[in-house]
Amino acid sequence: MQEITVNLHNHSSFSRGEQKYHSLAQAGLTAGIDVLIVTDANVYVSGKEQYYYRDERRLLLLTGEEVFRSFPNDTGHMLILNGGREMANQADTPQQLINFCSQWEGLTIIAHPFDGLTEREVLTANREGLISGRADSARSPLNSPWVNWEIQNFTGIEILNLQSEYKTAGQRRRFGLSDFFIRSTGVDRLTHASLAALQKWDEFLTAGRRVAAYCGSACVNFAQWAAGRRLEILDESHLFAAAKNHLYLSEPLSGDLESDRANIYRSLKLGRGFVSIDWFRPTDGFVFKADTAMGTVYPGDRAALDAGATIKIEIPTEKSVCRLIHQGKILREWENVRSIPLIANRPGYYRVEVYIPYRFQLRGWIYTNPIYFY
Structure with a gap:
């Protein structure tokens, strides 16, 4: 990849x-x-x-x-x-x-x-x-x-x-x-x-x-x-x-x-x-993917939801707010966490938004396309 x-x-x-x-x-x-x-x-x-x-x-x-x-x-x-x-x-x-x-x-x-x-x-x-x-x-x-x-x-x-x-x-x-x-x-x-x-x-x-x-x-x-x-x-x-x-x-x-x-x-x-928005900070090291029984899937991919489907998010900065969006609603939110594993147990789409401080203001940094589970 x-x-x-x-x-x-x-x-x-x-x-x-x-x-x-x-x-x-x-x-x-x-x-x-x-x-x-x-x-x-x-x-x-x-x-x-x-x-x-x-x-x-x-x-x-x-x-x-x-x-x-x-x-x-x-x-x-x-x-x-x-x-x-x-x-x-x-x-x-x-x-x-x-x-x-x-x-x-x-x-x-x-x-x-x-x-x-x-x-x-x-x-x-x-x-x-x-x-x-x-x-x-x-x-x-x-x-x-x-x-x-x-x-x-x-x-x-x-x-x-x-x-x-x-x-x-x-x-x-x-x-x-x-x-x-x-x-x-x-x-x-x-x-x-x-x-x-x-x-x-x-x-x-x-x-x-x-x-x-x-x-x-x-x-x-x-x-x-x-x-x-x-x-x-x-x-x-x-x-x-x-x-x-x-x-x-x-x-x-x-x-x-x-x-x-x-x-x-x-x-x-x-x-x-x-x-x-890379102007705020480079995104090198950011990861959003899911490991499933059929292999690893990335944004834009569709996958069957199985018992071990695990979403993984890696954020290359100590200071951030990360939101996991599922079916249009915030499923989970984390502050200042760099590595996030989460079991996906519901069908639907999952996408990620990451916000970081820049010039004394919290700003939108990363918006992923969804991973679709059916």
């Missing part, structure tokens, strides 16, 4: 971003990630997938698409991975888009489902017709939350989107003088994954639906203007290092583009891994 790091939901100069593909790849190498997935807005850019090498590191750059309808109003964004073709012409019919992608083993991920807002705020805005026509409008009270929750069979949702959380924190906290001097201020504003997205995710899981969780960067204009100068709060390398999808692969990456792409998307589709 190989663990790799993946950053998805990014934009190049082909759409909303400012950097070319080569520059994004170099930023990814600086950040130390293994895979970078660029999803340009309503355009699929072919011919850009390749390995990049620098010093003793390598990075695989893959391309997808972020599909949305911008007129007459924005009803939400969906990431398409492993589609292999442009899908923007199906933005008006999300269920048809999902069905079409499924035929090609594509992944369909709802991006920033609440865009930093609560579910109540989204519903209120929908009723009052406040959905913005432009998702990047800084003045909009509501940018681009997902609207149609009647859809079925999509792959997953973003429980954390850096731009969404940064933008929302910026609206609720004024940009101050200290931001001139604290480069990390963009990430320091983060406190946890989207609570509304976590709640919606648990609703799906409790209803028996397989929905995976991801984080995205959406690297667009992480900057502020002050005194007539544009201040870069977070460049791409900081963004790529800040929050990551940690992915478990059954087979290690070989360096072959075709086989590695299939390997990565297979694990991403199953949700075999966890989301983390």
